Amino acid sequence: MDHEDGRSQWAANRRTRAALLVSGLRWRARSSLAMFAVAVFSAGAAAFGLIYLHSADQLVLDRTLADAAPGVAGLQVQPVAGHHPLAWLRRFETSVPTGAPHHWWGAPIYTERAGFVTIPRRGITVPAARASPPLVHLPQRAALDAARHGVSPAAPAQLLRVPKVPYRGTTPFVGSLVARTRVCAHIKIVAGTCARGDGVVVSTRDAQTLGLTLGGSLDVVFNRTAKAVPLPIVGIYLPGKPFAPYWWEENYFGFGPSNTATGFTNLDSVFTTFAGVRAAAPAQHIYILAQLPYRKGSLSVNTVGKLVSEVTRFATTSLRHDSVRASTGLFGLLHTAGTVEHAAATVVGVVDLELVLLGILILFFVASRTSAEREPDVRLAELRGFAGRSTIGVALAEPVAIVGTAVPVGFLVAWLVASGLAPAVFGPSAPVSVTPLAIAAGVVAGVVGIAAAGLGARRSLVGGLSAEPGAPSMGGRTWWSTLADAAIVVAAAAAFFELVVSGDSGAGPSGTNPLAAFAPALLALGLGVLAARLVPRVLRATHRRTAFGRAPALTLATRTVARRREYRVQLLLVSLAVALATFGVSGWVIAARNRDERATLGVGAPKVLTVSVRPGTTFLRAVRASDPTGRYAMAAVVERAKDGTTLAVDARRLRAVALWPANLGIPAATVARRLIPRNLAPPVRVRGSDLSVTVDASGFTTSLDPAPVLAADVFDVTTQFPSHVTLGSLRPGTHRYTGSLFADCPRGCRLLDLAVTWSPKASQVTRGRRVTLVVDAMKEKVHGRWAAVHAGLRDDHDWTTLLGSARLFDNSGALGASFELLDGGTLAIAPADVPPALPVVATPTSNSTASGHRGPLVVGLDGSTLPGRTVGVVPSLPGVGSQAVLTNLGTAEGYLSGRLITDTTEVWLARSAPRSIVARLEAHGVRVLRTTTAAAAVRRLSHSGLDLAYLLYVVAAVAAGILLLGATAFALSSAARRRQSELAALRAVGISGRALRRAVRVEQALVNGTGVLVGVLSGAIAAVVALRSVPEFAFKTPGPPLELGLPAGDLAAAVGAIAIGLVATVALGSSVVVRGAKVTRLTGGQQ
Amino acid sequence: MTRDLASGASGATVASGDLPAGAHGRGGVPVHLVGVVHLYRQLGEDVVGLRGVDLDVGAGEMLALLGPSGMGKTTVLRLMAGVMTASAGVVRVGDQDLRKLRLSQRRRLRAGEIGYIVQGTSANILPFATTVENLWFAQHGARTQGRVPPWPPETLLGLLGLEELARVRLAAMSRGVQQLVAVVAGVAAGPRLLLADEPTSQLTTTAGFNVVHLLHRINAELGTTIVVVTHDPLIASMFPRVVTIRDGRVGADAIHGEEYAVVDGSGSVQLPPDVLELLKPNTRVRVVRTDWGVELRHPERGP
16 A cells, blocks of 8 residues: 555554553553652662762762861972972973873962071071980889880880070071972061072071061081082061971971981071072072972862873973972872772662662662553454564553653652752852763662563563463462562572571771672562562461451451462562662661761860960879769870870779770770779878888898999879989898988878899909898988888788799888899889789770780880789770770879880860869869860761761662552552452442451551561661661771670651551542442442 | 444445446455364263265355354354364355465465454454554455555545544444444455454444445455354344354355255255254155155154
8 A cells, every 4th residue: 555655654553652651651640650759769770879979979089188187288399319400490381281180289389498508697596396305214113124025115205305405506497498399478578578699587586586577698518528508688587387288297497406416406497489598509409399289179089090190101201301209198199088988889789779779679679560551452452463573662651651651750750859859968150060980770669660660560471362261360469479478588598598607797898898889789689579478378277267257357457468460569668668768778878877886986085185284283183083973074094106005094083984885895994994903002202301211131241342232213193293202221130321312202202112233343352141131211401300111011911022032021010131143233112002913994905015914015105014914805995096904093103213205195074074173173283275076076087988978778768668669559540440340349248438448458468467577577687787788987096996786776667657658548549449339330330 | 334333323325326336446265165064072072063964155145054053154254264174165256265275374374365354343353443554454464465555544444435444443333333444454455355244233223234235345446255154043134145153054045035955965954944844854755756846744744
């Protein structure tokens, strides 16, 4: 026929086909819209996760780079030694705009610097220096301990003293003549002008020290063999902030004695112009540098790869062609950000995948429910003899069109939602963009959605016209559906087993198990399939019991649920949605809990005050006086050394003040009890101007040369100055020895020890002989009067000896000590007012070194090395982390034999601390320098990349709940027409509407109730086994074990909300269904 | 057409034409059923649907299959449509033995040679589409099988006097008019055999008559062989030939109002119900040959 020929007919056919498709979609508007909504959700969820992740990644990247120092994030370029710098500089200046990846960098800062030496024209005295040559201080007690235990003391701490260094006129000063771009904007000119021409500006300190004046000159030498060059002084400046970003963490203001062995004194930089440097200094002595600060916000996660490759290429090319070395710490920062992003991607990936799976299952559910509506079309196609492929096309055209249309709409919705959320979650300027990866994810979700919709629509393809009356329906149990169910159950079991066996990733992302992403879905599907198979059997078993019961609703409901296979999918759906909600809520709450705990543990207490202590103030005593109740303020001292950190706190207040998580393993009260030693002798305190000791010595002769020396060591606890009191040469027989207390001990000094020192020469004479000392009395001279010291000499248990071969004994009310002389040395006996080893609570890391006292070597408060005795091991310690020990401050102070040298002196405050505590501390000589709060730490960590990722868990839980309610409403609505006919028939035989309504509700209760139970169970199991595999922190930082217990209260609230929603939906839906079940329906036709 | 077809509750009336048979169509095709037996598998047991049906339908003939529900009328129709295959016997449409054809081949027959209108209006139409779209859809089977429909939908509607229905959506029509469209859709692809299962059920009498008139017109215009299943003797009486199916067999064959018993291939004759009142089952009868045929005589009551 002619009319079928030609292009116009082909076009007409296409138009008719399209019109039929649109008409069909409109005809089935409700189901079409439901499917469209779910498809939009699936595609949108897949895209949203990645859009969200992209924004979170950008935020992490921006913050990482913004927080970094310029010297780390920026690009620094300098010529290789031996190459002519100025020639390169000219080339670089012209090449930067085009040759370098300049759009990531701000305006370059050029620096030209030449070191010089200057000799002042008059003798001066160097004022107080910031850093003086270190004095090594090894306290006697520590030395004795080290000798006793056969260990070497740890690296001695550096005592920083502030000496006056007299300049004798022969030691030169060293400094740098510096030209730096825009330098005058960063220093304060107090006299004269900024440098111009070959004029220089010097610092006030330089000027004062060297006697320089405006208009004068500074004579400098750049080369030993060269003549001095006069630099005209045109200005005097005050040094700026040496740590301001402009200076790139390089100290241009290092005035003071040098740390080097030369002993030269450093000057602040002398600034001039670039021409000034080049005119004054020989070219080969000019150190040249170009610094390109990172331009904040210029780098996006999409351009990281480009930046890395361009910078690498630039560095390679510059090195090869210009002998210029480019360096940056940016790659390390990018790696750090990448680690966070990787962890966040894992977290987002898990929940996003779950959401997509849920969406696809609902899509399948909707498609299978709506396939009945399209079935007549398919049957008609078969009737009209459509070829098989065309019949399939009739069945799938609408689902494919719906899902295909939904994918771009899903992108749009995802973008809109992300844009709406971004300002609140990421900040006002957070970028939100649909990345290629997000598009790919959405398309994949769409394709899988089409497959799911097709699978759901297969119902209309099976059976068909050839199905004979009475033959099993297409929904009959087929071998492949059993096989599919078995496969799901096996996969779920395998995944569960795998996660249980190897799912623990700890705190870091390294051990992330990809199965964690599928765990909730797999478990929910596996358990759901089992429940769906089991529930009908159980209900069938109850048929006999309910058959003649008085509850027709129960009778009808059990039979309906047992008979209708459509409830299987609904049960699976409910299981999956509730499992996802359970998993999401658990994941978010657990992550938040661990994050908060880690943040607060990092601070140590609700509020931590970093303080300075006024000289003459006893810190511990001052804090106790500020809080006499002991309920809200605790003194804490942190001593950091290379090998570890010692945290000494007022242990009695630990429980009341410190944030001590339960999962540290040992309760705070127990820790406090173990840290405070018992049965110690009281400290022996002496005061006044002199000390005398009566000693009966025997076992050696007077012919010893040199004679042994008796001395005492005392320690002023207020001024923290130790004193060595020489009491005289020891002689056989009973004698009284007297020495002067130079420290004068106005408030009392603690007696550290009594010691007798033999020279090796003397001990050779008496070698092998046993020497005995009996201390009969100890007196102090106060205001010219001698008084007995309460030294506990009558009880040898109140004293101890620090020499292994020595023995203490009670000698008729006096303290006796005997020992064998070997090769010289010192016999020291000391009051037993400190335990042999410092009781510490250690961490596994810090507990690795052995002290000989079942504990580690620890650093004392004066920098000495002390033997520790471990009284408990915890994974991490509040405020100081995992490579540290905790001890009692009072006990640790007992070991002090030198000045307290602490990195940090802190006052920890409980939440209940009143505001007046600061004033009270001030009144007691403790000044607050800085305040840190646990809340701020939590806030800071709460805006990290991972927290943003975990926020998606809540979104997923809410989305799952909404989807579930929507799907339940749709299930009731889509079945309404058929159910109404059935129910009308039941009404016709006399069953009341109330009973029918109840029957529908019981049906839904059986299905949804089982689904909710299975969902909660599988979600909870998934949370327990899978969350271990999801990183809680981006970096494997030390801390207490992660608390992965299920949050029962939050879960109950979430599941309760879902249950209430379900009950309301079912109540409403069942009423609508039953209201439409009128007997008159039975008399109506098919339309 | 006497009034608005789209809104008329009583449906449209179809003017009966007096054109020669097959003036516009491809003509009819004969149908032969020989010893057709069909078994249903129901609840694990075989149920006999047809017990040996012999039936010849001539090309271009109009035939009504009459009988109560469950007697096998629809089964006969489904076998003729190739929707099912007979358990035994021969079902021949034209020169095609349907039992020997594969499913796809039988489907191809329905795309062009056989039009089948199943029971229930909604099963034969797309309610959301217009009449033209429905006819296009009905012809699309032929297109998918590589055939060219013999006429455009509008032409067919004009041929049958239903052109006013062309752009009307079926959901807006009365059921009677919908059924008219369903019948037209049945012949949209130009079949030579039209099978209609209870085309007048659930319709008003007038609407039913209109459907029958349309079938007559189709037969007249296109020369199509038409087999209609009905349980309504009045409707059946409007067809020139009425075959009664009882208990899975051809019970009677009435031509122009004259009813005949039919001797099947095995020599069995199904007696009319009123005769069965005289000759109870298992009654022995004497077969007497006479000059004008055969008489069945009760041995105890006759000579």
